[in-house]
Amino acid sequence: MQERVYNFSAGPAVLPLSVLRKAQEELLCLPDAGCSVLEVSHRARPFDEIIIQTETNIRKLLNVPDNYRILFLQGGALLQFAMIPMNFLKNTGKKADYLISGTWSKTALGEAKTQGETNILWDGAESGFRRKPKPEEYTGNPEAAYCYTCSNETIQGVQWREYPDTGDIPLVCDASSDIFSRSVDISRFGIYFACAQKNAGPAGVTIVIIRDDLVERSPKELPKMLNYKVLSDGRSMVNTPPCFAVYMVKLVTEWLLDHIGGLEKMEQRNAEKAKYLYDVIDRSHGFYRGHADKEYRSMMNVPFVLPSEELTKKFLDGAKTHHLTQLSGHRSVGGCRASIYNAMPEEGVLALRDFMLDFARKNG
Ligand SMILES: Cc1ncc(COP(=O)(O)O)c(C=O)c1O
Missing domain, CATH: 3.40.640.10 (Type I PLP-dependent aspartate aminotransferase-like (Major domain))
Known part of the structure; x- marks a missing residue:
């Protein structure tokens, strides 16, 4: 396989x-x-x-x-x-x-x-x-x-x-x-x-x-x-x-x-996964900018933009080489979007978080 x-x-x-x-x-x-x-x-x-x-x-x-x-x-x-x-x-x-x-x-x-x-x-x-x-x-x-x-x-x-x-x-x-x-x-x-x-x-x-x-x-x-x-x-x-x-x-x-053990457990996991990504966005000094106001942020879909289209393309290409795929944002919002539904394992979110941190360090 x-x-x-x-x-x-x-x-x-x-x-x-x-x-x-x-x-x-x-x-x-x-x-x-x-x-x-x-x-x-x-x-x-x-x-x-x-x-x-x-x-x-x-x-x-x-x-x-x-x-x-x-x-x-x-x-x-x-x-x-x-x-x-x-x-x-x-x-x-x-x-x-x-x-x-x-x-x-x-x-x-x-x-x-x-x-x-x-x-x-x-x-x-x-x-x-x-x-x-x-x-x-x-x-x-x-x-x-x-x-x-x-x-x-x-x-x-x-x-x-x-x-x-x-x-x-x-x-x-x-x-x-x-x-x-x-x-x-x-x-x-x-x-x-x-x-x-x-x-x-x-x-x-x-x-x-x-x-x-x-x-x-x-x-x-x-x-x-x-x-x-x-x-x-x-x-x-x-x-x-x-x-x-x-x-x-x-x-x-x-x-x-x-x-999983039911939806309360699922919700707990989802909140933790989403926090990993939103924390990176919030601590990136504006390198990554989330779309939604904090109070209404989705635990499922995390859209964010980078400072330029050039960097967005570089980010998406780089992510792919780390086996992180389908991260393009919807054309109406642009940038990137990480959908982290129930079935996305924590390891996947952590891999994306680490890639985002590394990318911001090298390109910020
Ligand atoms: C919130 C929401 N509603 C409706 C749709 C449309 O669903 P479908 O393609 O099954 O008609 C989507 C996504 O595709 C969606 O995300």
Whole structure:
């Protein structure tokens, strides 16, 4: 095997090595199935057991209350940007509230606008998307269809510490880049969703945790594959689900439960990993500059810039020779971005920290 690098990709992203090994081990023959998970019918018992176990694991990890359903859908997080307003905004005569804290919530707003009226409660664009709003900076509409937010803006590296309190208005949260990175109180949300390819598994499946009463509100006229009620009643198997991706989420959630010991432990580890990098940035006398305001810094995505494009290129090239890869920043922010999701081992972050320190010493 060629040597594995430390991969700081924002997504699809690093997976736990033991999960990849387990998948490799079981690829030819799933225990008791006599064939690969890639070959088994989604209606057959082996897959049924997989999807049930995956749901059980998620319920346990996130302490999901009984009045929430867990769906495994296709179309990525982006389809949720459209499905949410299709199901809960269109033809309701209401407006939906949006908190715009970065590229992903802005994209979600764009999709909602195709379906109905929206109201921007707060927009961080003017301040360059460096923070989340404080509660006193916005007032929710008491008649809103829902209030939408993004838990962690993957591109700008801005993360909620305390989610907004929206009272009876359903809070919708895109947790694509920080699901399973810390414990959250699911009962605060109407819908909590995440594509899998950052912290939960491979691309191809999106986890949607949705409250019962919202499911019941899905309009009958919607096509099956866009209708939460139909998808929920069909146990996410209205058509062929992304079987392999669901299976991988099962392995990742098992790793979180059995190897890590739950989300509080995971959060502790993530905080330690993030601190290593932010400390380097803060002590570099301006050589590295982080994007987000300190209070809102993400534990998952650490974007930073260097003094010049030339140095950025030199940094990225040098990092590669140290097996530290996929560190380019998103084109809208520039510079570099280290995505340090759950599966990025501490050694990987320490290797990056040491490289950053050495690079600053030699080039600062
Ligand atoms: C926070 C967030 N939301 C949504 C998306 C889009 O996800 P997908 O590509 O699965 O549609 C991404 C990343 O790709 C993301 O980071």
